Amino acid sequence: xxxxxxxIINQLQQGFPICEQPYAQVSASLGIPVAELLQRLxxxxxxxxxxxxxxxxxxxxxxxxxxxxxxxxxxSRFEEVSEQVNAFPEVxxxxxxxxxxxxxxxxxxxxxxxxxxxxxxxxxxxxLKVLNMPKIREYYVGLQLEA
Amino acid sequence: xxxxxxxxxxxxxxxxxxxxxxxxxxxxxxxLISEAQLLERLQALRQQGVIKxxxxxxxxxPLGYKANAMIVVNVPDERVVELGKKLSAEPVVNLCxxxxxxxxxxxxxxxxxxxxKDRAMVEAHWQRLQQQCGLGDFMSxxxxxxxxxxxxxxxYPGGQALHG
Numbered sequence: 498x499x500x501x502x503x504x505i506i507n508q509l510q511q512g513f514p515i516c517e518q519p520y521a522q523v524s525a526s527l528g529i530p531v532a533e534l535l536q537r538l539x540x541x542x543x544x545x546x547x548x549x550x551x552x553x554x555x556x557x558x559x560x561x562x563x564x565x566x567x568x569x570x571x572x573s574r575f576e577e578v579s580e581q582v583n584a585f586p587e588v589x590x591x592x593x594x595x596x597x598x599x600x601x602x603x604x605x606x607x608x609x610x611x612x613x614x615x616x617x618x619x620x621x622x623x624x625l626k627v628l629n630m631p632k633i634r635e636y637y638v639g640l641q642l643e644a
Numbered sequence: 645x646x647x648x649x650x651x652x653x654x655x656x657x658x659x660x661x662x663x664x665x666x667x668x669x670x671x672x673x674x675x676l677i678s679e680a681q682l683l684e685r686l687q688a689l690r691q692q693g694v695i696k697x698x699x700x701x702x703x704x705x706p707l708g709y710k711a712n713a714m715i716v717v718n719v720p721d722e723r724v725v726e727l728g729k730k731l732s733a734e735p736v737v738n739l740c741x742x743x744x745x746x747x748x749x750x751x752x753x754x755x756x757x758x759x760x761k762d763r764a765m766v767e768a769h770w771q772r773l774q775q776q777c778g779l780g781d782f783m784s785x786x787x788x789x790x791x792x793x794x795x796x797x798x799x800y801p802g803g804q805a806l807h808g
Contacts, residue, residue, distance in 0.1 A: 506707075509700040515686045517679065518665060535663050542663070546706040549660035553697040565743065565755075579793050594714065594787040598750070601714065601787070628746050630755075634725070636732035636740040 562609035709759035716752035717784040
């Protein structure tokens, strides 16, 4: 990845135009030919630096709900519990973290009232108490990751 | 199941735009609508906030960001908005949320994510941010991730999740 790749990534994280020829608009603002932009984007996607190109949805605006939840899992049961938790289709992300609360996951449901039912089902399945930390407010962040 | 036009559009774009000179035209063709209609609906969905961000989704590991930390802080409730805004304006902060405290065991109400090339870099960023944002007096913890088990981005109308 060179300097131009980094400029492309940083620029596109700020947003992508919704117009007839969006790549032409981006290439003009970067001062490069559109063919070069398309070719570089393809190779950034192929090499896995970019995972996809398009929308990030707002679950709540779509009528759904998201929450962040945590479990304190005994180390001896960690693999077993991670399989139990990940088996729920509503579990979107799951991270092991270095803390006594060592499993952190996001639950996404189609309707808000389903969140509690999923968390209760996870408690029943694992026998562990789930801490539920839904978002109260989100603070806007511009660039996601500087390349 | 009958899907609305907006649902069909969201479904068609969720895996990303094609890389070609008229990407919206290509998607409009699949949906059997005009490019102008697609652009109009996407702009509306963006304005309504259904589409929160429209751009590239970057993977942090290939960019060399190997350490990922969730940092939690216990700040006074009356200052959480001010401090949340300050923290989220810092370029190294990727996400920033206010969440409810969970009693004495987990008294934190402000959360942010910081990615770094390694743990030392994240810790150095956090030290600097505590000073710059005036967070030094408040209790905080850094939770580094050890492993990511599952990551799913997709949405499917009707409540079914697409995996992978």
